[in-house]
Amino acid sequence: MKIIDGHIHIGKWSGVFLDYETNVADAVRVMKESGVDSAVALPCDTFMNEELLNEIKSQNDFTFHFAAWINPDDSNLDSFIENNLKDIKVFKIHPSFQKKRVTDPSYSKYLDIAEANNIPVIVHCGRWQDIAGFTFPIEAARKRKNLNVILAHLGGDQPSLCTSCASAVKESGLKNVYLGTESVREFHFVNEVVKTSGADRIIFGSDYNLGLPKMYIPIIESLKISSEEKELIFYRNISRLLGIE
């Protein structure tokens, strides 16, 4: 089955991950040996958008869909976006690192750009409910019908958060909200989430260079759903968002 990894990191982390660093060649090798066909590539929390984009463009071994890290405090960000709009396939927002909710006014103009240019936005969701809770990206998607939002880590990377997030997504009835599976290892709850939200809301991701595709592909393979539904999760949903279907 074709697989697109919807969430990988390439580059250098800050002290949070002990300055750990990988490059594009490492990612190409790992993606190929995992049977991944293409991948959405995000920088790490050192926000090196330009470096990553250039490194991706200078190789033709593998297809990466470049995701720009949206740090509103980055003074180079606006010109970077303006100069590279055609190469930016996804935006990534990390409320915990930025200490700002995705609904914070400083993100507005970037959500405008995303909405106007059909750029899906990955929003990190975590356990810090006041800042990185899944309710904020759902609220943003409710207000902006043309914005596609992918809630990372199934809305919080913790069984109780993932299952309540899936219920909230279902109750919202929104068709512009998706859930990324990256880094969620509790397979029973991934199955519960998919049953609740439906496979048409779910996007596979590994969170490489922190995780490996081979750690998370078996979780999707083990889901008690049809192979058509697995295709949605492994590549059809993200392909549609990236406009590559």
Ligand SMILES: [Zn+2]
């Ligand atoms: Zn990540």
